[in-house]
Amino acid sequence: MSDGSPLRHDGVTIACSVCGKSFPSSGRRTYCSDACRASAYRRRRDVGIIPPAAVSRSQPRREITVYVCDSCGERSLGEQRCSECHTFMTRVGIGGYCPSCEEPIAVIDLLEEEVPQARK
Template identity: 70%
Template sequence: MSARSPLRHDSVTIVCPVCGSNFGPSGRRTYCSDACRALAYRRRRDMGGIPPVTAPKSQSRREFTVYECNRCGTRSLGEQRCEDCHIFMTRVGIGGYCPSCDEPVSINDLLGGEALLTSK
């Protein structure tokens, strides 16, 4: 067994909300680097007063996360495994079903950029 920390252990590493890389927590640090912290600030500032999307901590985010299969392009809401290809799909972002076509769509697709997800 390696002496290194596990890559996906929440009490040992956390994920940077900007770039998605894993890093060791230190105090109240939220971002992996000062560059990611500055980019998050610029994104919040440039949103023009639109509040970030909030998710309650008590609810699992998987229920409203859109996933897409890298092999066939199928999208699903809340399901991480493709039913056709039987492989794990890539997370696109938070979202829901489109009211007109009833297909999974992420907020990132609608806004044309990256939506911020914060916890209350």
């Protein structure tokens, strides 16, 4: 079944363990760039820490963002203007509807701590 070509080219190129991109083999190097090396270090260092809530760039964020009115305290999911006060509301963070009470709730409310925003 073999056509004579090698299954792997570790002597020529190897795959980065972070991004999967192939790069030329050089010494004991296991990452394609310093950015991937730093990313791997941060992953090892942050084991056990809750990862930040991240949303893909292709998905609109407004639809899944919870807002709160500074005047009356009403919350809304995806709507930036308060239906009671007709003023713009403040963003709380990424969230959705609570399954038990059907009220908008943000991830930060569930974790009770600050969630770092993903890099853009």
